[in-house]
Amino acid sequence: MIEPERVEAQNTTLLAGHEADLEAVAACLERRGIDAEVVIGALQAFSAAAPSWALGTGGTRFGRFPTGGEPRTLEEKLEDVAAINAVTGATRSVSLHVPWDLPRDPGAIRERAASLGLAIDAMNSNTFQDNPETTQDGKVSFKHGSFANPDPAVREAAVAHNTAVIDLGVELGSRAITIWLADGINHPGQADLRRQFERVLEGLREVYAHLPPDWELYTEHKPFEPAFYATVNADWGSSLLLAQGLGPQAKCLVDLGHHLPNANIEQIVARLAMVDRLGGFHFNDSKYGDDDLTVGSIDPYQLFLIVRELVAYGGGRMPELAYMIDQSCNVKDPLEDIAQSTVALQHAVGQALLVDGTALAVAQDEGDAAMGEAILQRAFRFDVGPLAAEARRRNGAAIDPVGALRGVGYRRARIAERGAAAVATGL
Ligand code: AOS
Numbered sequence: 001m002i003e004p005e006r007v008e009a010q011n012t013t014l015l016a017g018h019e020a021d022l023e024a025v026a027a028c029l030e031r032r033g034i035d036a037e038v039v040i041g042a043l044q045a046f047s048a049a050a051p052s053w054a055l056g057t058g059g060t061r062f063g064r065f066p067t068g069g070e071p072r073t074l075e076e077k078l079e080d081v082a083a084i085n086a087v088t089g090a091t092r093s094v095s096l097h098v099p100w101d102l103p104r105d106p107g108a109i110r111e112r113a114a115s116l117g118l119a120i121d122a123m124n125s126n127t128f129q130d131n132p133e134t135t136q137d138g139k140v141s142f143k144h145g146s147f148a149n150p151d152p153a154v155r156e157a158a159v160a161h162n163t164a165v166i167d168l169g170v171e172l173g174s175r176a177i178t179i180w181l182a183d184g185i186n187h188p189g190q191a192d193l194r195r196q197f198e199r200v201l202e203g204l205r206e207v208y209a210h211l212p213p214d215w216e217l218y219t220e221h222k223p224f225e226p227a228f229y230a231t232v233n234a235d236w237g238s239s240l241l242l243a244q245g246l247g248p249q250a251k252c253l254v255d256l257g258h259h260l261p262n263a264n265i266e267q268i269v270a271r272l273a274m275v276d277r278l279g280g281f282h283f284n285d286s287k288y289g290d291d292d293l294t295v296g297s298i299d300p301y302q303l304f305l306i307v308r309e310l311v312a313y314g315g316g317r318m319p320e321l322a323y324m325i326d327q328s329c330n331v332k333d334p335l336e337d338i339a340q341s342t343v344a345l346q347h348a349v350g351q352a353l354l355v356d357g358t359a360l361a362v363a364q365d366e367g368d369a370a371m372g373e374a375i376l377q378r379a380f381r382f383d384v385g386p387l388a389a390e391a392r393r394r395n396g397a398a399i400d401p402v403g404a405l406r407g408v409g410y411r412r413a414r415i416a417e418r419g420a421a422a423v424a425t426g427l
């Protein structure tokens with residue numbers, strides 16, 4: 001555990017400089033008629049879940065280089081998320097994955113999470129690999145898909161897995177299931193495109209029927225990988241068709257890395273918001289495909305424009321959707337990577353909140369493109385760093401999250417405790 005006093009101690013040397021910066025920024029905002037306190041409050045309220053599977057170093061099929069002291073159990077994963085939250089104050093929940101996380105005693109896990117100040121976010125099912133838990137002791141295989149599989153027994157196993165994940169999630173206190181489907185084909189002619197989609201919808205209907213009334217089901221689209229010719233839920237249109245085909249508790253989840261190059265993601269977000277089918281986000285950044293890079297590290301302006309659509313949807317505030325950071329890092333300490341992503345999100349949220357929506361609407365009504373763009377860029381170019389740092393500090397977290405993680409020696413202590421060769425379960 002990283003106790004609050006240790007974080008506070010890390011803040012001491014930075015405090016005077018931080019306060020001076022904050023004062024300057026607040027004065028600057030005041031001249032624009034913006035109350036810095038409102039932005040800080042909104043940033044304090046913001047939180048994005050950490051995925052349980054991103055706490056160990058990622059890798060590729062060419063290799064993996066563990067960081068040392070990686071979490072070996074779900075309990076240890078919870079401890080790592082609590083450590084991230086200790087420095088960000090904005091990582092107040094964790095998203096679990098089944099079967100990579102298979103709590104034998106869900107009640108105990110729920111309590112442990114709560115004692116660490118963490119809630120259980122959306123559950124993630126897995127029908128993209130075979131394993132004894134999901135495929136009835138290896139009797140059925142997801143090689144040719146799950147819900148879209150030509151074999152009814154496999155389709156049934158896919159439904160059974162997802163309903164089991166919902167049941168487990170209920171015990172854990174979760175309120176949603178995210179379904180990312182690997183279903184698709186690698187070769188033209190391998191399966192019927194239309195029939196595949198119909199089967200997926202049929203299967204999802206059975207899962208949907210199993211949802212408790214206060215739950216949501218998120219369909220997560222992705223254009224390719226592991227299917228390289230035609231993925232069933234390939235894009236936001238397919239995802240929307242699935243959600244609409246299911247019912248009001250079904251919504252779409254947008255993973256920022258799941259779009260073909262140059263897709264206008266903010267427009268996709270606006271479309272889904274318009275029809276109230278925007279359910280959640282997997283935040284990351286991408287250069288080429290589903291790269292799972294650090295949030296805001298490649299195209300921070302795009303991130304800002306996306307978050308700005310969210311704020312517009314929320315009527316001037318961040319709407320309460322299922323926000324999660326979905327990334328994978330091959331070289332950085334994963335905890336530092338998630339902390340950096342969280343800070344990037346805080347910056348984007350802060351900037352988006354600074355957009356003068358009234359002036360923007362006027363410019364748009366007048367067809368004043370230069371002014372409309374200038375209003376957005378004025379907000380984007382503003383340094384919200386001190387506001388985000390103050391939100392973290394008021395949440396009991398760190399002015400400099402990565403510096404604090406290093407300052408308290410979190411990784412060093414985990415290597416000593418768990419061993420240099422400890423490797424996280426999962427991917
Ligand atoms: C896969 O590409 C998706 O981004 C998933 O959301 C996620 O990373 C995977 O399901 C792990 O459970």
Ligand code: ZN
Pocket residue numbers: 180220255282326
């Ligand atoms: Zn994702």
Ligand code: ZN
Pocket residue numbers: 222255257258290
């Ligand atoms: Zn992905």
Ligand code: ZN
Pocket residue numbers: 255257258284290291292326327
């Ligand atoms: Zn991704």
